[in-house]
Amino acid sequence: MAESSQPLRIGFVPEHFSTPLYFAQKHFGLTATLIPFPSGTGHMITAIRSGEIDVGIGLTEAWVAGLGKEDTPGDGGYRIVGTYVETPLCWAISTGAKRPEITSVASLKGSKIGISRIGSGSQVMGYVLADQQGWLTPGASPYSDFVVLQNFANLRNAVNDGTADFFMWEHFTSKRYYDSGEIRRVGEIYTPWSSWKIVASTALLPEKNPDKRLLDLFKKLDEGINYFSSHHDEAVKYISTELDYSEADAREWLRTVQFAIKTEGVDLKVIQSCVNILRKAGVLAEGKGLQPESMLANGLDLIFSKTCVTIKQRASKMSSTIHARWLRQARFLSTHSRPSNPPTPIRTLRIRTTPHPRSRRFQSTKPSPDPNPTSESQARQTRRFDAILARTSRWLPKRLRPYLEKLRSAPFSHIAAFLVLHEITAAIPLLGLAYGFHRADWVPTAWC
Template structure:
C-alpha cells in the first residue's frame, strides 16, 4: 500500500475526492490516499508542496503557475475544474460601500500573499482600471479571519468563491457587491516532482480513479442534496453552482497556460514566463 498525501480546500468542488475515499476506491487500488483540508487555500498549499507536507494539491491555476515559476518543485498534471471560479466581492453588510467603484483605494483582505484572493484582487483592480501598484492588503488566513477583519474595519473588502461565501451573505454578515470570474479554468492538480519521478504509475492511477468519478458526478442521485447538507448551502444555490461547474479529465493546454502566464506577467505578478515542460507534466 503506497501512502500519498493530498491537500485541497474544504469546498464543494472537492466532494468527488471524498466520495472516492469513502467508497474505498483508492484503497482497492493499493493506495493509502491521505486527504488534508486546507481552509487557508492556495498560498498555504504552495508552501505545503514546497515543504513536502503534501504530495498532491488540488489548487488554483494562477497560484500554482506563479509558484512553479518562482521555484516550487512541482508540476501541473491535469485540469480538475474546467469552468471559471466565480469570485464574489464582499463587504461588511453594515458598511456604506454599495458599488465596486466605491472600493478603489481601500484595503482588501486576502488569505495570504500568492493566494487566489491576492492574485484575483490584482486581476479585478486591472479590470476596473485601478492602479494595481496602489493596492493595500490585510492578511487574514481564512474566511473567519476575513469576517473579523471586515467587521473591525481592518480591511474593506474580501474576494472568495461566491457560493461558499453565500451563507455569510444570507445571514447578513457580508454583502456581495459584484462578481469577478477567473479568465481561465479554476482548479488544477499539481504534484511534487519527486513523486512524479518515483511513483508515476501511482499518480496516473489516482487521476484515473478521480476522473471516473468527476465524469459521472452530476448524475449521482440526489447529489445536490448531498452537497447542500455537507457544505451548508441552499439546494437552489447548489443547483445553480452545479449548472455552471464543469470538471475536467484532461491536462492544461499550451494556449490556456499562455493565457495565465501572459496575464500574470502583465500584472507584474511574475517577471518571466516558463516553457510548457517546466510547468506541466504529461503522462
Template sequence: MKTLKIAGVPEHFNLPWHLAIENGDFEKENINLQWTDVPEGTGKMCQMLRSGETDIAVILTEGIVKDIVAGNPSKIVQVYVETPLIWGIHVAAKSNYKTLADLENKKVAISRLGSGSQLMAYVNANNQRWKTDNLEFEIVNTIDGAVDALSNKTADYFMWERFMTKPLVDQGVFRRIADCPTPWPCFVIAVRDEVLEKNPEIIATLLNTINQTTNKFKAIAAIDTILASKFNQKIEDIQEWLSLTEWSQKPLLEKTLNDVQNQLFQLKIIDKIGTFDQIVKTV
C-alpha cells in the first residue's frame, strides 16, 4: 500500500475526492490517500508542495503556474475542473461601495501572497483598466479573516469563489457587487517532481481512479442535496453551480498554458515564461 498525501480547499469542487476515499476506491488500487483541507488556499498549498508537506495538490491553475515558474519542484499532471472559477467581488454589506468602479485604488483582502485571491485581483483590475501597480493588499489568511477585515475596514473588498461565499451574502455579512470568471480552466492537479519520478504508475492509477468518480459525479442520486447539506448552501445555488461546472479527465493543453502564462506575464505576476515541459507532465 503506497501512502500519498493530498491537499485541497474545503469546497464543493473536491467532494469527488472525499467520496472516492470514503468508498475505498483508492485502497482497492493499493493507494492510501491522506487528504488535508487547506482553507488558506493556493498560496499555502504551493508552500506545502515545496516543503514536502503534501505530495499532491488540487490547486488553482494560475497560482501553481506562477509558483512552478518561480521554482516550485512540481508538475501539473491534469486539469481537474475544466470550467472557469467564478470569483465574486464582495464588500461589507453596510459599506458605501455600490459598483465595481467604486473599488478602484481600494485595498483588497487576500488569503496570502501568491494566492488566487491576489492574482485574480490583478486580472480584475486589468479588466477594468485600472493601474495594477496601485493595488494594495491586506493578508487575511481565510474567509473568516476576510469577514473581520471588511467589517473592521482594514480592507475594502474581497474576491472569493462566488458560491462558497453566497451564505455570507445571504446572511447580510457581505454584498456581492460583481463577478470575475477566470479566463482559463480553474483547478489542476499538481504533483511534486520527486513523487512523480519515483511513482509514475501510481500517479496514473490515482488519476484514473478520480477520473472515474468525476465522470459520473453529477449523476449521483441527490448529489445536489448532499452538496447543499455538506457546504451550507441553498439547493437552488448548488443546482446553478452544478450546471456551470464541468470536471475534466484530460491533460493541460499547451495552448491553455500559454494563455495563462501570457496573461500572468502581461500583468507582471511572472517575470519569465516557463516551457511546457517545465510545468506540465503527462503520466
C-alpha cells in the first residue's frame, strides 16, 4: 500500500467510462497515479490484493463476486466504498464474422466462452446469461470451456480463429468492430444493477478511521463528473481521439449514461440484489464468502461528513432522469445495434430484470422506498418525440443539428411548451387577419 503521504494508486479500465476520472486529474488536480487495466476488473482484483494499487474503479458484478466467493482469501483485500456509474451496463454478445453456425443466443449453449480473466465481469455475466437462458444444471457447467484471453483484442481474434465461440464486452466498445465487420453481434444482456463501483484496499480502511486521501478522491471525482456533464464536446473530443471510439458513437453513448451524483457511499440494496442474482446464477453460494453488509466499508459516513439528507434529496431529483436515460439506452440499442453483416436473422436476448434507479445511501442509514419511476405514458411520449426529431434531423443542415440534439434531450415539458408557442404564434396572426377583414367587410382580392 502507498504511504499516506504518497498519491493514491488508482486502477481503472481505459475506456469511455474513464473520462470523468481523466477530467478530475486534468482540471481539478486529483493527486493520484492512474494505472490502466485494459484486461478489466478481474485483473484489478488481483492487483489490489497484491498491493499494486490502492483503489479500483470497475464493474459491480466482478467486485461483488470477488468478495462473495467461498475461496475469497483472508479479508478479501478490499471493500466497496463508492458508486461511479448509476446506469446499467449493456454487455454485447459477439462472435466471429464468419461463424455461420452461430445464429442466435440459443445456439451458444455448451459452447466455448471467451473471458478476460477468471472472476472478471465477462465470466460472471456468462453465468447470468446462462441463468436467464435456462442453461444451468446442478453439477454441470453451462459452457464447454472458459477460455482466458486477457484482453479485448485477444477476444476478438479468438472468436474468428475458433479458439472461443463467443464473448461478452461493453456495447459501445464492441460497436466499432461490428461496423468494420471484424466481429458479429449475436445479442445483448443488461446488468440488473448500477454498473460501476469504487473499491479501496482494506489497508486504507482501518476500523472507524478511513484514509483521508479517499475524501479527496471522492471530492475530485465529483468535480470531474460535474465538469463532464457540462462539457460534452470536450468529452467527445477526448473519447474519439484518445480512446478507441468514433465521434458518433461517443455522442450516442453520452445520451445513455448517468454518472453518480455523489461518488462516496453505496446503496446496500444494490449489493444485496447483485448477490441474490449471482447466487441464483450459481456464481456465489449461500452462506459462503462475505455477506453483502460485510462487503461495504464501516465508518465512511462518520469520517467523511457529507450530509446524507442532501445526498438523498439530490438523488431523488435525479431518479427520473436516470430512468429516462435507461429507457433511451434500451431504445437506441434495440434499433441501432443490428449486426452489420448478419448471414441469418439474429434474435436479441430478452432482458428478464428491468433495472430501477435507486438513491445511494451509506451502510449505516436505513434505505427508503424507491422513488416512483417515469410513467409509461411519459415513456411513450418520449419515444414518439424522439422518433419525430430523429426523422427531422435527417433533413437539417449539419450546422443546425446540434440545436436539435439539445431539444431531443430536453424534458417533455420543454418540447410541449415549444410546440404550443409555435402553434399560437402561427395561428393568432391568421385569426387576427380574418377578424379584421370581417369587420371591415373587405377582402384583398387584388392580391389574388
